[in-house]
Amino acid sequence: MSILVQNLSKIYGNQKAIDSINFEIEKGQVVGFLGPNGAGKSTTMKILTCFIPQTSGKAFVNGLDIEENSIEVRRQLGYLPEHNPLYLDMYVKEYLSFVADVFKVKQKKKRIAECIEITGLTLEHRKKIGQLSKGYRQRVGLAQALIHDPSVLILDEPTSGLDPNQVVEIRQLIKNLGKEKTVLLSTHQLTEVEAICDRAIIINHGAIVADKPTNELKSGLDKQTTIDVIFGNSIRKALIEKLPGIRSVSGEGVEFTLTAEINSKIQEALFSLAVKEGNNILSMNQRQTSLEEVFKTLTTE
Amino acid sequence: MITILKKEFRSFLSLLIAYVVMIVFLLITGLVAWVFSDTSILEGGYANMDIMFNTAPWIFIFLVSAITMRSFSEEKKAGTLETITTKPISDMSIILGKYFACLLLVLITLLPTLIYYYSVSQLANPIGNIDTGAVIGSYIGLIFLAAIYVAIGIFSSSLTDNQIVAFILSMFLCFFFYSAFDMLKNIDLLKGSQFGIDWFGIGYHYSNISFGRVDTRDIVYFISMICLFIFSTKAVFSSRKW
Numbered sequence: 001m002s003i004l005v006q007n008l009s010k011i012y013g014n015q016k017a018i019d020s021i022n023f024e025i026e027k028g029q030v031v032g033f034l035g036p037n038g039a040g041k042s043t044t045m046k047i048l049t050c051f052i053p054q055t056s057g058k059a060f061v062n063g064l065d066i067e068e069n070s071i072e073v074r075r076q077l078g079y080l081p082e083h084n085p086l087y088l089d090m091y092v093k094e095y096l097s098f099v100a101d102v103f104k105v106k107q108k109k110k111r112i113a114e115c116i117e118i119t120g121l122t123l124e125h126r127k128k129i130g131q132l133s134k135g136y137r138q139r140v141g142l143a144q145a146l147i148h149d150p151s152v153l154i155l156d157e158p159t160s161g162l163d164p165n166q167v168v169e170i171r172q173l174i175k176n177l178g179k180e181k182t183v184l185l186s187t188h189q190l191t192e193v194e195a196i197c198d199r200a201i202i203i204n205h206g207a208i209v210a211d212k213p214t215n216e217l218k219s220g221l222d223k224q225t226t227i228d229v230i231f232g233n234s235i236r237k238a239l240i241e242k243l244p245g246i247r248s249v250s251g252e253g254v255e256f257t258l259t260a261e262i263n264s265k266i267q268e269a270l271f272s273l274a275v276k277e278g279n280n281i282l283s284m285n286q287r288q289t290s291l292e293e294v295f296k297t298l299t300t301e
Numbered sequence: 302m303i304t305i306l307k308k309e310f311r312s313f314l315s316l317l318i319a320y321v322v323m324i325v326f327l328l329i330t331g332l333v334a335w336v337f338s339d340t341s342i343l344e345g346g347y348a349n350m351d352i353m354f355n356t357a358p359w360i361f362i363f364l365v366s367a368i369t370m371r372s373f374s375e376e377k378k379a380g381t382l383e384t385i386t387t388k389p390i391s392d393m394s395i396i397l398g399k400y401f402a403c404l405l406l407v408l409i410t411l412l413p414t415l416i417y418y419y420s421v422s423q424l425a426n427p428i429g430n431i432d433t434g435a436v437i438g439s440y441i442g443l444i445f446l447a448a449i450y451v452a453i454g455i456f457s458s459s460l461t462d463n464q465i466v467a468f469i470l471s472m473f474l475c476f477f478f479y480s481a482f483d484m485l486k487n488i489d490l491l492k493g494s495q496f497g498i499d500w501f502g503i504g505y506h507y508s509n510i511s512f513g514r515v516d517t518r519d520i521v522y523f524i525s526m527i528c529l530f531i532f533s534t535k536a537v538f539s540s541r542k543w
Contacts (some may be wrong), residue, residue, distance in 0.1 A: 049387040053542050075389040085380030089316060090308075101304040104386045144384070 001063065002027045002152050008057035010043050010206075013050035017043040019206040020057065025199075027151075030178035032214070033186040035203040036299055040116065041186040042082050044203075045156050048184075049079045061152055075103065078145035081158040082186075084138055088130035092121060092140055095129060096147060103148035109241070120169065126196035135166040142173065153177060155185040159192060166264075169197050190295055204299040208286040217294060226259050226287040227268060232280040243269045254282075304404070305390070305398025309372070313406055322364055323410045329360050334417060341438055348425035349432060350417055354439040354511055358479055358504075361407070361450055366471035368406055369454025370464045372399045373538070377462035392538050396531060407447040411440075434513035442510035445523035449503055450475050453532035459537045478526070479503045 003025040010017045019154045025031050026281045044054045049060055053071040058240050059066045061073045087095055100108045116125045119139040124132055129140055175196045193200045193214060200217055202210040233254040241249050245261040260266040274281050313319040333340050334353050342352060355368040374380045422431045457471035484503030499505045
């Protein structure tokens with residue numbers, strides 16, 4: 001078990017930032033932490049990385065209690081904080097060398113060179129961090145999180161503020177890292193979770209509202225399918241409503257939007273209905289339930 | 302701790318803070334000790350360095366505050382405190398690393414003033430007729446004084462994320478501990494108390510040690526003041542966890 005969180009709560013003043021959350025992350029999993037702003041993602045990450053203490057509850061990283069073995073936990077974690085704070089007046093190499101010293105990395109030079117290469121900083125590594133663009137700073141942030149080859153990576157919004165090409169590159173990088181490391185990353189981008197995570201934990205108002213493998217998230221939540229259909233000639237609504245598996249029908253005349261149970265073979269039923277009535281179907285379109293919709297329904301309750 | 306010390310010291314060099322501090326300090330002490338006719342050693346006629354040792358504490362009040370003001374304030378503002386405190390270093394190593402980096406800079410700044418000692422001893426009549434004991438005592442006193450100022454400066458910096466506030470607060474506290482107690486003792490209300498209130502001030506112990514009398518009581522005073530401010534810094538720094 002790489003990360004284990006039990007009844008973790010954090011209260012700021014009288015506001016509950018996170019409210020008794022529980023989850024565990026197996027070794028080698030890439031988990032996406034999703035939620036609207038202020039949901040408690042960063043707070044959870046800050047607690048896990050020993051930056052702020054929890055109000056109550058327990059959390060373990062690689063079996064070590066984050067309160068009792070704080071230093072050891074920090075040694076085993078790689079952390080990229082939100083907004084990626086860096087020492088802007090340091091050179092990239094100088095900074096990485098400093099972080100490597102903090103972690104007492106053996107074969108420092110070799111490891112720094114490796115990190116520069118895997119994060120794609122080779123062309124920029126002689127510059128001052130302050131001169132780098134946001135995308136490259138993000139890479140420096142990632143490089144410093146990786147320098148001691150941690151088994152667990154916690155990345156707070158690793159792709160925020162990057163241009164689309166950089167996003168793709170960073171995602172690919174995280175995906176590669178996820179092959180051997182446990183990764184917990186937070187994001188607003190659902191496509192990101194679909195692209196790189198094995199599992200998504202959706203959090204809202206400090207509570208976990210969904211915790212599922214990414215591929216189950218779409219179908220599992222939603223037992224119905226939505227279909228837009230346009231008939232050649234107008235047809236009575238009542239006839240469609242009688243079809244097996246139909247849940248709701250809206251629309252008038254030739255255009256209808258209907259929802260039906262999944263696996264109810266509703267398309268076939270619509271065709272045979274059209275044939276029976278001497279009507280025809282001009283278009284039929286099954287809507288994909290996107291993660292966006294799932295997310296919306298889960299977080300706007 | 303050494304890692305932090307190295308990093309901090311390198312940033313003094315790369316941000317030119319170190320050079321500016323050294324130039325300003327040496328310029329002022331140099332002018333006061335050798336050029337300005339009111340205070341010049343050459344005009345004074347005595348082979349001693351009192352003028353430098355009397356001026357240095359005042360220059361240090363603002364120079365040390367300027368060196369230390371960024372130590373925590375800047376990290377707080379830039380958010381790098383989160384980067385550093387989530388690394389496997391204890392709070393105390395971070396504080397001591399920063400503390401000794403600043404102190405080291407002050408000591409290096411003091412180093413060239415040994416030339417003054419050499420010059421004065423060469424100018425004395427007969428050559429070498431200088432109270433070496435008093436000079437050594439004064440240097441020890443000055444180093445301890447700087448060590449307290451740095452502790453005060455680091456403490457002030459840990460209180461705020463604004464460097465200007467840290468700077469002013471540090472100057473005030475240094476001034477207060479250096480000379481305010483001397484002034485307070487002249488207030489009627491406190492006059493005549495047997496145990497002089499000036500004992501609490503740095504100035505009292507500094508002038509004691511400057512005569513070349515290195516007394517354990519003074520050393521204990523200096524060390525306790527340093528510890529007081531270092532531990533206060535630790536308390537403030539760790540308070541993010543409360």
